[in-house]
Amino acid sequence: MSQQDGTDNGDCPIIPCPVEATTLIPLKDEKAKPCVLHKDSKPIIKIPVVLAETTIQIVVEANIPLDPPAVEIKRVLKDVFLTQCKLVPVKFSDDKCPGVRKVTRAKLFIEGFIRKDIEYATADCNGVIRDRIATVPFSGFADLKGDDFLIFPILGGSSDSSRSRFIDPKNGDIPRQDKYFFENSVFYNEQPYCELISANFFELDFSPHPVRAGETFRSLQEKIVVDLTLKVLQIRQVKVDSLGH
Numbered sequence: 722m723s724q725q726d727g728t729d730n731g732d733c734p735i736i737p738c739p740v741e742a743t744t745l746i747p748l749k750d751e752k753a754k755p756c757v758l759h760k761d762s763k764p765i766i767k768i769p770v771v772l773a774e775t776t777i778q779i780v781v782e783a784n785i786p787l788d789p790p791a792v793e794i795k796r797v798l799k800d801v802f803l804t805q806c807k808l809v810p811v812k813f814s815d816d817k818c819p820g821v822r823k824v825t826r827a828k829l830f831i832e833g834f835i836r837k838d839i840e841y842a843t844a845d846c847n848g849v850i851r852d853r854i855a856t857v858p859f860s861g862f863a864d865l866k867g868d869d870f871l872i873f874p875i876l877g878g879s880s881d882s883s884r885s886r887f888i889d890p891k892n893g894d895i896p897r898q899d900k901y902f903f904e905n906s907v908f909y910n911e912q913p914y915c916e917l918i919s920a921n922f923f924e925l926d927f928s929p930h931p932v933r934a935g936e937t938f939r940s941l942q943e944k945i946v947v948d949l950t951l952k953v954l955q956i957r958q959v960k961v962d963s964l965g966h
Contacts, residue, residue: 763960770957772808772913773870775863777831779947783857784929790937791841795850798838799922801949805832805860806915808953810876812866820878820908826866827874829953831915834858835922835945844937857945865953874955877908911956918950 812826839853885902889895923946928938 763962765958765960767956767958769954770872770959771952772872772874772955773865773953774918774950775829775865775869775953776948776950777829777861777863779859779861779945779949781835781857781859781945781947783855783943783945785837785839785853785855785941785943787839787841787851787853787939787941789843789851790939791851791941792844792935792937793842794839794926794941795842796840797924797926798840799920799924800836801833801917801920801947802836803831803833803915803917803951805830806951806953808865808874808913810874813876814873821875822878824874824876825870826864829863829865829915830860831862831949831951832858832860835947837943839941844935857943859947874913875910875957877910881906913953913955916952916954918952920950921948922946923948 807830808824809828809830810824810826811828812824813822814825815822835857837853837855837857839855841851841853842848843851882903882905885904887897887900887902889897925944926941929940929942930938932938
């Protein structure tokens, strides 16, 4: 048979566009028994702890120019990027440990942008699909309190400084101006941080000026609602029970 039929003279198929490949062989694996602490021990570990899991609704408007102009929007893909997520305590309870307080209310400041990938058709009969990337910024805050927290954040006590003076040994009526004792204390806290979980988008896209079928428009007006779900975490020390034997 000829090569046009997909075989050579030896009736072996011809593979078009071959590339280099290696066939791998299976390797033997066995279950390994981990070495764990004795069951009676209770180690203290430092791990991320989920403080809160919350859904924040973001509402934004945007006007996106299109060049060349569009005759029809084909598809819009979206993602959310957080550029800032900060927890600011505003209310505290009694000390959890000496010098450490629980945060019972806080403002969660968030900032970021929605990245939109807009695919649209132009007025050309045989035109290509155009692609427009747009970033829509947003910012705001949420009030977290009470049951909003799974575990309350903790914050080390406020920093303190003091200065002690000395009396002049030669004149007990006046202090020394050249001798002082200083004491300072500073707490360094683990900063709470955020992790994205999911984002649900609801949006209305339309031309700001009504157009008839087949006419083009040069801008796209958008009204966007995003339900953004995220976790708020803090690195904490916790005591755990060992499951070893």
